[in-house]
Amino acid sequence: MSTGNPEASAAVGVYRSLVPAGLRRRIARRVPPRLRMVLKHVLRRLHVFSLAPRLFRGVRARRRWPHLFGEGERLAALAGHGDRIALVRPTVSPLGLREANLELVVTALEEAGIDYFAIRGASDFRSCLAVSEADRDRVGRALERCAGHSPVYLRACRGETPQGRAALAGSRPGRQLARHAAVLRVGMVWSDPTGTLVLGLEHSCDIEFWRPEDGRLVAPRPNRVTEDVSPHEARVTVPVSRLTGFAALHTRRTRSVRTLQACADPLPEDVRFPVDVVYTWVDGNDPAWQQRRSVYGGGYHTESANAARYISRDELRYS
Incomplete structure (x- = not known):
């Protein structure tokens, strides 16, 4: 007798989101299909049991704040969010x-x-x-x-x-x-x-x-x-x-x-006016800037740290 779709279990969804597909396939090859089905049914039942405290909190909330269940207002007992x-x-x-x-x-x-x-x-x-x-x-x-x-x-x-x-x-x-x-x-x-x-x-x-x-x-x-x-x-x-x-x-x-x-009073970091554009630009030919940059090595990746990214082509003038 079927008890519903075990694939719809929230626990199964969390497993699929956290475990990479390749690892899931390797696990599936090692676990017999019948055992996998039993585990999915167990997880689904555990999910159903977890609804009981949530429903209980919802009933308590309705009794404590009845005015928040009128037109335009609603409370929700959250699952998985610290019983809030x-x-x-x-x-x-x-x-x-x-x-x-x-x-x-x-x-x-x-x-x-x-x-x-x-x-x-x-x-x-x-x-x-x-x-x-x-x-x-x-x-x-x-x-x-x-x-x-x-x-x-x-x-x-x-x-x-x-x-x-x-x-x-x-x-x-x-x-x-x-x-x-x-x-x-x-x-x-x-x-x-x-x-x-x-x-x-x-x-x-x-x-x-x-x-x-x-x-x-x-x-x-x-x-x-x-x-x-x-x-x-x-x-x-x-x-x-x-x-x-x-x-x-x-x-x-x-x-x-x-x-x-x-x-x-304004602090030095306050910006008290609307900002339309933030333009980041550097002159890669500036010797002083080159010396400061050399302190930090080659950067995270050769493509993000190559000199072509810092060449000045008069972008400020033409933009």
Whole structure:
């Protein structure tokens, strides 16, 4: 009796994508056809069993966030993505999720009356907000309120490196993270309707807890501007596009956030104007350039390092 098409098993698909075709053929020649069929049926059944926890998480999500199952809203329990619950969006983009997570956290802090200032962190793909260590408990309660509206995930970081697993805000592991993490990565998970594109905490809003020390607030990790500030440092309100190159400058208005003047000022690497063309060119006959190039040897490959690639034919003049 057939139990369905074993070739449709997700496990079989992963095997085919990871193992080269030549190696698969050699394995097939050594394994009897009947044994191969049995193994495929077993893998398919394991895949069916793995759906049970996913369906269970879906039921729990429907009970916890019933308002997200109305018209225009939908949640998805993701398989193979750390048991996460995702908000389904017709259009999913890193910029859209980054802005949504920033909006989520800033709104929560401002509604709770918690002082914060935006920091220029190491990554443009995530937002970064600093709060005083003294406000940690209030931040935890604000994030729990956020979790009452939609699935919000937390993860501890050491520097820029995530530590451990992500946990839902408001859960027991989530409360532990909120109590102890020096840097708390906060964000939603977005999925497209097919579940093919899933974006998560790589586009989070990080909350840094700055500790009081000798009358200053000291950062828990390096950033691009300052390691400590006065608790009474004046705040300025600027569009978030002043703090990152990864922002919607021309398509729509960007959110404004509170920050320090030093973070709002341009940095040497900032480009505050539209870039139409980037033209890479070098004069291969320049002796000084030839001397600098010789330090690095012949390059990765003779074809990519041969002199013909650096000959000047007055390209700038004729283009």
